[in-house]
Amino acid sequence: MITVDEALAEILSHVRPLGAERVPVLDALGRVLAEEIVSDIDIPPFDNSAMDGYAVRAADVSSASPGSPVRLVVTGSVAAGYVSSVRLEPGRAIRIMTGAPLPDGADAVVPFEDTGDMDRPKEVRLEEPAAEIEVRRAVQARDHTRPAGEDIRRGEVAMDAGRVIRPQEIGVLASRGRETVLVHRRPRVAILATGEELLEIHEPLAPGKIRNSNEYTNAALVTRTGGIALRLGIARDTKADLTAKLRQGLEQGADLFLTSGGVSVGDYDVVKDVLGTEGEMQFWQVNMKPGKPLAFGLLPGGVPLIGLPGNPVSAMVSFEQFARPAILKMLGHRDLSKPTVRAIVDEPLTNSGRRGFIRVVVIRRADGYHARTTGEQGSGVLTSMAKANGLAVVPEGVLHVEAGSELAVQMLDWPEGMNP
Ligand code: AMP
Ligand code: MG
Numbered sequence: 351m352i353t354v355d356e357a358l359a360e361i362l363s364h365v366r367p368l369g370a371e372r373v374p375v376l377d378a379l380g381r382v383l384a385e386e387i388v389s390d391i392d393i394p395p396f397d398n399s400a401m402d403g404y405a406v407r408a409a410d411v412s413s414a415s416p417g418s419p420v421r422l423v424v425t426g427s428v429a430a431g432y433v434s435s436v437r438l439e440p441g442r443a444i445r446i447m448t449g450a451p452l453p454d455g456a457d458a459v460v461p462f463e464d465t466g467d468m469d470r471p472k473e474v475r476l477e478e479p480a481a482e483i484e485v486r487r488a489v490q491a492r493d494h495t496r497p498a499g500e501d502i503r504r505g506e507v508a509m510d511a512g513r514v515i516r517p518q519e520i521g522v523l524a525s526r527g528r529e530t531v532l533v534h535r536r537p538r539v540a541i542l543a544t545g546e547e548l549l550e551i552h553e554p555l556a557p558g559k560i561r562n563s564n565e566y567t568n569a570a571l572v573t574r575t576g577g578i579a580l581r582l583g584i585a586r587d588t589k590a591d592l593t594a595k596l597r598q599g600l601e602q603g604a605d606l607f608l609t610s611g612g613v614s615v616g617d618y619d620v621v622k623d624v625l626g627t628e629g630e631m632q633f634w635q636v637n638m639k640p641g642k643p644l645a646f647g648l649l650p651g652g653v654p655l656i657g658l659p660g661n662p663v664s665a666m667v668s669f670e671q672f673a674r675p676a677i678l679k680m681l682g683h684r685d686l687s688k689p690t691v692r693a694i695v696d697e698p699l700t701n702s703g704r705r706g707f708i709r710v711v712v713i714r715r716a717d718g719y720h721a722r723t724t725g726e727q728g729s730g731v732l733t734s735m736a737k738a739n740g741l742a743v744v745p746e747g748v749l750h751v752e753a754g755s756e757l758a759v760q761m762l763d764w765p766e767g768m769n770p
Contacts, residue, residue, distance in 0.1 A: 353746065354671055354705050357636045361646055361672050364632070364654050367682040368535040368605060375523050378515045380576060381533035382682030387509040392499035393525055397452040401494040404443040404465060404483055405434075405456035408491040419466070419484040427479060428453060443483055452495055459494035460485050501525075512684055534682030537606050539577040539673075540599035541568045544592060544612035544621060545660060548584045563732065564610040564665050568658070571669050572608070575677045580604055587618035589627075596628055596649060604653060605680060608673055611660025613645040621645060621657045629655065637746060639704045640664035640729035644672065661729035667707045667741060670760065688760040693719035695742060699751040706744035709734045712759055721759055739763050 352360070370384035399405065406422065414420040422443040428434040430449035438444050438455035446452070446459060462468050466484035467475060502508050508522055515523075515533065523531055548562040549555065562584055569579035580602055585595040592612070599607055612621035613634070622645050625631050629649040634657075636644045641664045645657030656673050658665040675686035693712050701708075710721040724737040740759040744751055751757065 351635050351637045351642075352633055354636055354638050357633060357644065357646065358672055358675060360632055361654065361656065361676055362679055362686070364648060364652065365606075365676045365679045368537055368680045370532040371535045372530045372532055375520055375528055375531055378523070378531045378533050379517070379520060381515050381536075383509060383511050383513045383515060383519070383531065384534050384682060385532040386507055386511050387523065387526065387528070387531075389502045389504055389506055389508045389526055391526065392504050393501040394496055394498060396498050398496050399446045399448055399450050399452060399459045399494065400496050401459050401461040402447050403445075403459045403461040403463075403494065404467075404485070405438060405446040405453050405459055406443050406485065406489065407438065407440060407456060408458040408489050408493065410441060411460065411485045412488050414485040414488045416486045419486045421482055421484055423482055424480055426453070443485075445479060457491040457495075458489040460487065460489055461494055464489075512682065514683065534680070537577045537677055537680040538580050538602070538604050539572045539677065540580045540582050540602065540604035540607045541565055541572065542582040542585055542592075542595050542599065542607065542609045544585045544587060544609055546587050546618065550584070563662055564658075564660070567662065567666055567732075568608055568610065568669065571666070571673070572677065575674050576681050577606075577677045585609075587612060587620055589620050589624050592620055592624045593628055596624065596655075600649060600651070600653060606673075606676060607649065607653065607655035608658055608669070609655065610658045610665045613643045613657040613659060615643075625649075625655060625657065629653075636668075637704045638667075638671070639702045639706050641668040641671070641707070642704065644668050646672075659729075662732040663709070663729045663735050666732075666735055670741065670762070671707075689764070690743075690758050690760050691719045691740075692756050693721040693740070693742070693759045694754060694756055695721050695751055696753060697722060698753045699723070699742070699744065701744040701748050701751065703747060703749055705746045706742075706748075707760075708742040708744060709738035710740050710742045710759060711738060712740045712761065719759070721757070 411420045425442045426436040427445035428450045429447045434453035438453045444453050464487040543562045543565045549559045551561050572579040585592045612619045625647040631647040634645045643659045658668045678686045709724045712721045724734045740761050742757045742759045
């Protein structure tokens, strides 16, 4: 039986980042950049003031101090968005607001706070701009100014391909006038539940039947990971029905298939058979618990199929280990790992000897992270997953974990107050 790491490596070797698509800049949030962004302008485009104050020649005020201020005649005013029509002559000052271009002749700005201007109430200042100001502090050339190209120079690479787009990257793109951007396409992930016992969620329960919850969990996981969920519904446990549903998914352009159930050793577990006849099985069974009966294969066109186990917890744990990284790779992400912390387990654990994934609640204490199990660990007990915020990982070969030992815990979420 192959290990979790081998299984993941095998799956990822059959998965490539998808091609690029052009999207409106705001739709790129959370996506991965598929082009290099080279700036075609200086940002900021011109030297400008970093403060509200007076544009001056630094040389004129080099001797200014609170005890012996320098007086300058005010010859104009410039607001952000405008260009001063006056040139700054020696011995003069031009009133200037943050973001306004530095007038010709000026090389520094004295903030209002360092002039006599602040002594007058704002209403008075607005109605009657000072004809003369007192500079109470010396400035050096370039003080309180922002030179053109300070943020980025024309011709420089602002962002490399592969960058994950956050709000600040959106801002960088917007400042360059980019209305659209190339990002990796989102994978279309076909989701197919298998099982004679499954009912649609709107149907009333009937003897021997249960509701198809996996389709919903999987669709939500796919969406949260950044993929597009194509829900194919329920396939009966017959080769004919399963084959028809898989072909339907291929026709809809699926980039990846996630099935659930039908991969065990039961009489009606037909997923492996159909994978073998429709495509090619790559492996079956992974040395983990829950999630052992995972199947992986390729459908025509090399479309990967991850056959998740049917038990709801096993399906989810397997999704996190295998489907999530595959989807992230298709989206162009380079970091495919799950956020993981080291936590002290506050109770003894037993393990099968396979790699164990134990549902835990992680909390943060003064001495670090602590983990406790969420109770009954049966692979059908989905509420144990709903209560958990992490999966404690017990290494292969370990049968007992003593209370107080440290384990890696994959975080399912980062609840409030949990941040490192
Ligand atoms: P199987 O691997 O098909 O034998 O399924 C294992 C267990 O998971 C059985 O108890 C199934 O009833 C259950 N199961 C399979 N598919 C689903 C599903 N879509 N939603 C909820 N439970 C399921
Ligand atoms: Mg089944």
